[in-house]
Every structure is written in structure tokens, then in C-alpha cells.
Amino acid sequence: MPLPYYVSPEQMMQDKAEYARKGIAKGKSIIAMEYAAGMLLVAENPSASLNKISEIYDRIAFAGAGKYSEFENLRKAGIRYADLKGYAYGREDVTAKSLANAYSQTIGNVFSEAMKPLEVEILVVEVAEEGLPNELYRIAFDGSIGDEKGFAAIGGQAEELRLYLKDKYEDGLDQAGALRLATRALEAATSAQVKPENLEVAILERGRTGRTFRRLSHEELQATLAGTE
Amino acid sequence: MPSFFDPYDVGSSFFDLLRQNRPDLVPQAQLKLEGLPQAETRDLKETPHGTTILALKYRDGVVIAGDRQATEGFQISSRRIEKVFKADDHSAIAIAGVAGPCVEMAKLFEVELAHYEKLEGMPLSLEGKANKLSQMVKANLPMAMQGLVVIPIFVGYDPRRGEGKIFKYDLTGGRYEEIEYYATGSGGREARSAMKKLYRADMAEGDAIGVALEALIDAAEEDVGTGGPDFVRGVFPTIKLVVMAGLQDVPETRIRQACQAIVDLRASAQREAGADGETQARRIK
Numbered sequence A: 001m002p003l004p005y006y007v008s009p010e011q012m013m014q015d016k017a018e019y020a021r022k023g024i025a026k027g028k029s030i031i032a033m034e035y036a037a038g039m040l041l042v043a044e045n046p047s048a049s050l051n052k053i054s055e056i057y058d059r060i061a062f063a064g065a066g067k068y069s070e071f072e073n074l075r076k077a078g079i080r081y082a083d084l085k086g087y088a089y090g091r092e093d094v095t096a097k098s099l100a101n102a103y104s105q106t107i108g109n110v111f112s113e114a115m116k117p118l119e120v121e122i123l124v125v126e127v128a129e130e131g132l133p134n135e136l137y138r139i140a141f142d143g144s145i146g147d148e149k150g151f152a153a154i155g156g157q158a159e160e161l162r163l164y165l166k167d168k169y170e171d172g173l174d175q176a177g178a179l180r181l182a183t184r185a186l187e188a189a190t191s192a193q194v195k196p197e198n199l200e201v202a203i204l205e206r207g208r209t210g211r212t213f214r215r216l217s218h219e220e221l222q223a224t225l226a227g228t229e
Numbered sequence B: 001m002p003s004f005f006d007p008y009d010v011g012s013s014f015f016d017l018l019r020q021n022r023p024d025l026v027p028q029a030q031l032k033l034e035g036l037p038q039a040e041t042r043d044l045k046e047t048p049h050g051t052t053i054l055a056l057k058y059r060d061g062v063v064i065a066g067d068r069q070a071t072e073g074f075q076i077s078s079r080r081i082e083k084v085f086k087a088d089d090h091s092a093i094a095i096a097g098v099a100g101p102c103v104e105m106a107k108l109f110e111v112e113l114a115h116y117e118k119l120e121g122m123p124l125s126l127e128g129k130a131n132k133l134s135q136m137v138k139a140n141l142p143m144a145m146q147g148l149v150v151i152p153i154f155v156g157y158d159p160r161r162g163e164g165k166i167f168k169y170d171l172t173g174g175r176y177e178e179i180e181y182y183a184t185g186s187g188g189r190e191a192r193s194a195m196k197k198l199y200r201a202d203m204a205e206g207d208a209i210g211v212a213l214e215a216l217i218d219a220a221e222e223d224v225g226t227g228g229p230d231f232v233r234g235v236f237p238t239i240k241l242v243v244m245a246g247l248q249d250v251p252e253t254r255i256r257q258a259c260q261a262i263v264d265l266r267a268s269a270q271r272e273a274g275a276d277g278e279t280q281a282r283r284i285k
Helices: A009-025 A068-088 A096-113 A158-168 A175-190 A218-226 B014-021 B038-045 B099-120 B126-139 B141-145 B188-198 B205-222 B252-275 B280-284
Strands: A030-035 A038-044 A053-057 A060-066 A120-126 A135-139 A145-147 A151-154 A199-205 A213-216 B052-057 B061-066 B070-072 B075-078 B084-088 B091-097 B150-158 B163-169 B175-178 B181-185 B238-243 B246-249
Touching: A009 A060, A009 A096, A030 A060, A030 A120, A030 A158, A030 A175, A038 A060, A038 A120, A038 A175, A053 A068, A053 A199, A053 B099, A060 A068, A060 A199, A068 A096, A068 A120, A068 B014, A068 B099, A096 A120, A096 A135, A096 A145, A120 A151, A135 A151, A151 A158, A158 A175, A175 A199, A175 A218, A199 A218, B014 B099, B014 B126, B052 B091, B052 B150, B052 B163, B052 B188, B052 B205, B061 B084, B061 B091, B061 B150, B061 B163, B061 B205, B084 B099, B084 B238, B091 B099, B091 B126, B091 B238, B099 B126, B099 B150, B126 B141, B126 B150, B126 B163, B126 B175, B150 B181, B150 B238, B163 B181, B181 B188, B181 B205, B188 B205, B205 B238, B205 B252
Parallel strands: none
Antiparallel strands: A030 A038, A030 A151, A038 A199, A053 A060, A060 A120, A120 A135, A135 A145, A199 A213, B052 B061, B052 B181, B061 B238, B070 B075, B084 B091, B091 B150, B150 B163, B163 B175, B238 B246
16 A cells, blocks of 8 residues: 655645635625624625525624535524524523634634635624624634624635725714625725625614514615615 | 435424434423322422413404413412413414423424524425424423423414414314414313404404403403403503514503403493392393
């Protein structure tokens, strides 16, 4: 039996990271942004039924960029984790922090142990009750986790979006303002017009009790975005 | 990673997920009564129960209501327990039976519906919800044989067809649709008799709430397990409406006024009968 070639751990990790990065770079981008009355999630998504943004729990939402089948599994696992925890303890005990940690562990383990890393990048966002700070976590393909303030971007043009939003984002935007800013950022990053029917938008509304997640219809988007011109 | 033919994949059901991952949390975990001495077995069977819950259709949808009392043998164990629960935005569930398993089943059912909706990206159909509840009642059968009975009424509004529906269940999970009204629990028979006389098709909202309260008050008068409106403590029956716009709670002030009106009417009828110097019985004769 021939001995397998020796590959140094550094080389292996580098190769995997490059592979994952390439996979993610092919996909479209997603922006999460805080506004005065909640959290806004905007994804460029031509499909009306294959969602990139989803509700996880009462005040927590999920967004995934990269390979659909892979982040879809992560999304389902997150819903199962959150519902089990909320049923065993209390609804308030389900937090974005513990969920983001669980995601980070899972994605990190796959990255170091499996042949093929997950080609995904995900966002876990939680809208807080009145007066408390929102939470916004970004988890990369290797399981590294970071918490962001104000806004976060993932996917193919994540870097361009971050650069654009760094200058333009300000605290206390209203919902329409945040939506317009996110759309402008996507247009700047892709240097193309973004049509409302190619956007998937959802919000977590701070003031609501129980489930705060709501999707915005294409008509609502049209009305808000038409207000810019 | 789940696939089509994975026998361990729990799919979109929270109930199945719970059974597989946390069997200790499933309400239907079987209780072993055989080993217990006679006295303890009897105590267990006398856990709080006794209720009247009802539902009736009206012009805009369905009314679902229940009293607030729980009994423990000949004692009242709670005066303000809730027996009518939100299931999701377009449906509600009322449960009669032993308090603990009842509340647990209602809670589990609510999580089940939301869990499915989140995983699949769309809510279950009304038929699907009623069917799921049927399976949960059926899974409770071993406990029911030991006296821990749970009998729900499920009501929902089907936005696609534009109509409300009432489903009743039996111990074995059998599911039957009612087209006008239904009541169950220890005072269920009295409530059904009251509704039989008062029910009319296509009632307005106010009339439907009135009929529901008349039936509950009648049940409370005849059945020791059912609590009537309590003006001293301010405890009144729970009423919810399932209509096109979604599930609505009827505010307590409105229920209080409606109860007051019914009680006043009955008191004045009694006084009139008394003023004539006749008993009500002779008057009827």
C-alpha cells in the first residue's frame, strides 16, 4: 500500500479556505441593518420561494449566503435547536448568542474535520426589547464568529458593501430609510439597478410581542423604493 | 444530513423532534401506575379537572370559549385557570380534562404549528392542523386509560376557503367536524342544551358571544366542575374569535358587560315571577 502524500496542516487549511471563499464569492450578497424600530434584512434573491432569510424564533432571524443546500440545513438545525430550547426552558431563554455559538461550533468542526468545508456565510440577528442593544453576529465558513454593530454584510460583494455602508450608515434610521440605504449599497456594489422583485426583505419589529419576524411584500418594497425618486 | 429515506429524519414536526431528542419532555411519557399503592393511584386520578368548553359558528367565523375553574375532588383548585389557547394566527384550541396534561398539550401544539411554519416557509392547512392534533390526542391514549384524560376542541379559519370550522375529538384521537356548535367537559351537556335552544345560523358577533355566555352560565349552574362569572373577584370566562383577519381576544370588559346583562335579565325575570305571587314553576304550568 503506497503511503499517502504528506500535506502540512497549514497548506490543507489554506486550500480549504480558498475553496470555500471561491464558492461564496460566486453568490449574491445579504445586508443586515439596525434601524430605529427593529432590524432589517435585505438579500438579493431572484427566486420568490427559495429563501435566504428566515425566521428562527420570536426575536431571532437567520440569513445565509453561499450554497443553498448547505445553509438550508443550517437554518433548519437552528430552528430545531431554538424550539427545543424554548420548550424545555422558557421563550426568553432562547438567545442569538447561544445560537450563534452553536453555529460557529458546527461550521468550525466541519471546516477542520471534513474533506469539503461548508461554502456558507451566515448572519444571526436578534432584535432586543425596548431600550436594550440589538445583537448581530456574522459567522464565516471556517466557524469564526464576530459581532457587528449597526450593519453587517455577507456573500459575494460583502467587502464592497461594508466599505460603502461604513461611510453612509448612521444610527436611528427609519425603516424606509434603512431599506433605501441597503438597496443603494447593493446597487453600488454590483454597479447595476436593483429591482424590487429581485429583493428578499424581512424585518424584526421591536415593538411587537411574540413572533416579531415579518416579510415585506414586493408591493411594499415598490412603494418604499419609489419614494426615493 | 437528512435525505428522503432517512428513518431518523424528524421532518417538520416538533412533536417527532421532541420524541426523538428529548423523550423526557414529551407529555405523553407513560406513567407507571401499577407499582403504586392503591391510595396513591386514586390521588393521581383525582388531579384537577372538570370544565366546560364550547365553540359555535357565526356570521364572520367561530367563537370559542371556556370557563376558568379547576377542581380537585370536591375542592376548587384554581379560579382563574385558562382553558382556551391561541394555536396560531388563525386557529385556537380549548381543552377539557386533567389540567396539567391539558396545558402541556396546548403549549406543545402551538410550538408544533409555528415550528412547521418556520421550517416549511408556509403554515399548515386547517385540515393539516386538525389532523396533527388528532395524532397528539391519540398518543395520549395510554395516559387517558389511566385517568389523565385530555379532550380538545379545535377551531380555525380557513382563509383560502373563507370559512371557519369546528373540530371535536374523542379519547382515541377520532376527529369529527361540527357544522353549528359543540360543547364538552363536565358541563358540556348543559351547554349543548342551552345552545340547542339559542343557536341560530348567521348570528352577529354580539349575539354569538351572548349565546356562548348563556351556555357557560347554564353549565355553571348545573355542574359543580364549571365556574360561572365571578363579579367579586373579577374572573370571567375566556372568549376568542377566529375570523378572516385572524385570532382575536374578546376584551374582559366586554365579557363582563355581557355577563352582567345576562345575570340582570335572569334576576328581573325571577322578580317578575315573584311579584305575581306565583312561583316560576306555577307560571310555567
